[in-house]
Amino acid sequence: MSFILALDQGTTSSRALVFGHDGCVRGFAQKEFRQMFPQPGLVEHDAEEIWASQLGVAVEAIARAGLTAADIAAIGITNQRETTIVWDRHTGRPIHNAIVWQDRRTAGECDRIKSEGVEPLFRARTGLVLDAYFSGTKLAWIIDHVPGARARAEAGELAFGTVDSWLVWNLTGGERHVTDASNASRTLLFNIHEGTWDTELLELLRIPHAVLPEIVSSSEVYGETAARFLAAHVPISGIAGDQQAALFGQLCDKPGMVKSTYGTGCFMLMHTGDKPVTSRRNLLSTVACRLGNRTEFALEGSIFVAGAAVQWLRDGLGIIRTPGEVEALASSVPDNGGVYLVPAFAGLGAPHWDPYARGALFGLTRGSTAGHIARATLESIAFQTADLLEAMEEDAGTPLAELRVDGGATANDLLMQFQADLLGVPVVRPCIRETTALGAAYLAGLAVGFWNDRAEIGQLWKAERTFTPAMERSRVFEMRSRWSRALERAKGWEQP
Numbered sequence: 338m339s340f341i342l343a344l345d346q347g348t349t350s351s352r353a354l355v356f357g358h359d360g361c362v363r364g365f366a367q368k369e370f371r372q373m374f375p376q377p378g379l380v381e382h383d384a385e386e387i388w389a390s391q392l393g394v395a396v397e398a399i400a401r402a403g404l405t406a407a408d409i410a411a412i413g414i415t416n417q418r419e420t421t422i423v424w425d426r427h428t429g430r431p432i433h434n435a436i437v438w439q440d441r442r443t444a445g446e447c448d449r450i451k452s453e454g455v456e457p458l459f460r461a462r463t464g465l466v467l468d469a470y471f472s473g474t475k476l477a478w479i480i481d482h483v484p485g486a487r488a489r490a491e492a493g494e495l496a497f498g499t500v501d502s503w504l505v506w507n508l509t510g511g512e513r514h515v516t517d518a519s520n521a522s523r524t525l526l527f528n529i530h531e532g533t534w535d536t537e538l539l540e541l542l543r544i545p546h547a548v549l550p551e552i553v554s555s556s557e558v559y560g561e562t563a564a565r566f567l568a569a570h571v572p573i574s575g576i577a578g579d580q581q582a583a584l585f586g587q588l589c590d591k592p593g594m595v596k597s598t599y600g601t602g603c604f605m606l607m608h609t610g611d612k613p614v615t616s617r618r619n620l621l622s623t624v625a626c627r628l629g630n631r632t633e634f635a636l637e638g639s640i641f642v643a644g645a646a647v648q649w650l651r652d653g654l655g656i657i658r659t660p661g662e663v664e665a666l667a668s669s670v671p672d673n674g675g676v677y678l679v680p681a682f683a684g685l686g687a688p689h690w691d692p693y694a695r696g697a698l699f700g701l702t703r704g705s706t707a708g709h710i711a712r713a714t715l716e717s718i719a720f721q722t723a724d725l726l727e728a729m730e731e732d733a734g735t736p737l738a739e740l741r742v743d744g745g746a747t748a749n750d751l752l753m754q755f756q757a758d759l760l761g762v763p764v765v766r767p768c769i770r771e772t773t774a775l776g777a778a779y780l781a782g783l784a785v786g787f788w789n790d791r792a793e794i795g796q797l798w799k800a801e802r803t804f805t806p807a808m809e810r811s812r813v814f815e816m817r818s819r820w821s822r823a824l825e826r827a828k829g830w831e832q833p
Contacts, residue, residue: 340402340404341355341778342355342395342409343777343781344414344504345579345777346414347417349369351368351393351394352367353394354771354775355398360778360794362769364400364402365398365401366393366395373434379440380439380683381440383434384435388504399567406567406568406569411572411574411781411784412573413574413777413779414501414576415501416499416501417579419471420500421476423479423483423548424498425489427494429507432479433482435503438471441683441684442469443474447467447692450467458537458541462528462530462535462537462538464623466619467525470639470686472499472525476524476548480545480548499524501576505559505573508560508563508566509562509563512563516576517552517626518626518627518632520576526538527624532632533552555585555626556575556781556783556784557574558572558785559574560572572781575782575783575784579600579604580598580604582773582780583598583772583776585776586775586777586779587741589607592608593733594607596743596772597722598773599644599718599744599747600773601642601645602640603721604637604639605638605725605726606623606625606637607636609635611633611634613634614636616728618728618731619687636733640686640721640725641685642682642683643721644718647660647746656707660745663715667708668708668751672712673716676699677699677717677823678710678713678714679694679698679699680696680717681695688725689828691828693828693831696827697826697830700823715755716816718756719752719759720816722756722759736762740756740762740765743770744770747770758807759808759817763803763806764803767801768799
């Protein structure tokens, strides 16, 4: 048994990757699934479609590697994090569509709770801001709005989970209902100081304890796959939310090291050691991972829309056919022509936390072209990341030496160079860009002895390319000033 299978369940697709001992990909499969938008600001997934697509790509990736499940030493899981699923413990069927992390339906409820003066309590206990982004108010909404759900939840008939819990439940045939500490720390229900579900916060949100999963570490054997799925009993031994998995996969394991993942959203994490850091700039304190009895923490900045803005160019505007075309289109013009896009399609995340902001294009003239809009779209990702880094440096009290990057959009050289120009520090792209899945694989492999320790996996990380700043700082200052003006105009567009 000489390979690790990583299940990377993302916001727009389910992916599976088979890794060898050298950390290289031996087999890969991916399948997109439906995005549902019942009303403006609402985003849902079919949880059963998530499960079916994830199982399908797992089987396909193993086959493409020329292997069978008997060759797999362990399975690691990484997942879109705050997306919320509630299912019947007896039938295993969800009682409502999964409510996606981008969904804003509980923004008003968050405002109501804030008006009661308890937001500081949530911030102190969970390290999070009180926002519709997180799972807690989504779970409360399902319990309150699905007929009969509250009585069933209190009777212990329902189970709540983020996507990691849902996958483990299904893979084990309903035997295990667990979540790791990194995913638990994204729910608004988890006390990051005590490492447990917080009874007082559960009472404030009126959530019965009976629906919650058991909290486990990020690297241990949780159970085995039911034989009917992969034709073998394979240990499931690693779980981490996608951003924490990427931090682990990038080997950012010392305080002050920072990675940024460019996916559907964009997420920057700084390792802060074995103690959570309280942010002064509206960043989040989150669990990076729990290994044995040791919990490691990170500061995080969350951008809700990054790669999703490129998908909008494809699906909404129709000016590209595939996301890969955006770089050529953006390169067809020498600069953005004064055009700035604020992609606040799902509100604004850190450090602004404005659920009522909406997307906006500024600076359009008769000379504006599809190329300018494409370039403004890519630049919006880099501008948001620069805002995060500025806040993170202030919180940490130290300037960044380099930024390690991963995710699909890092293949875009134009974006990566612009990112380095804005930040004024090197942007380093690793040889193995699948660092989210790789982090899950590392966690799973460590639990079963596939890799001996973190020192061994640390030797596997290598840089593929380093982008160094080239733009004059005066030009950077001018562009960031215009971006800030555009950002202010997009805030508060919707009425509470």
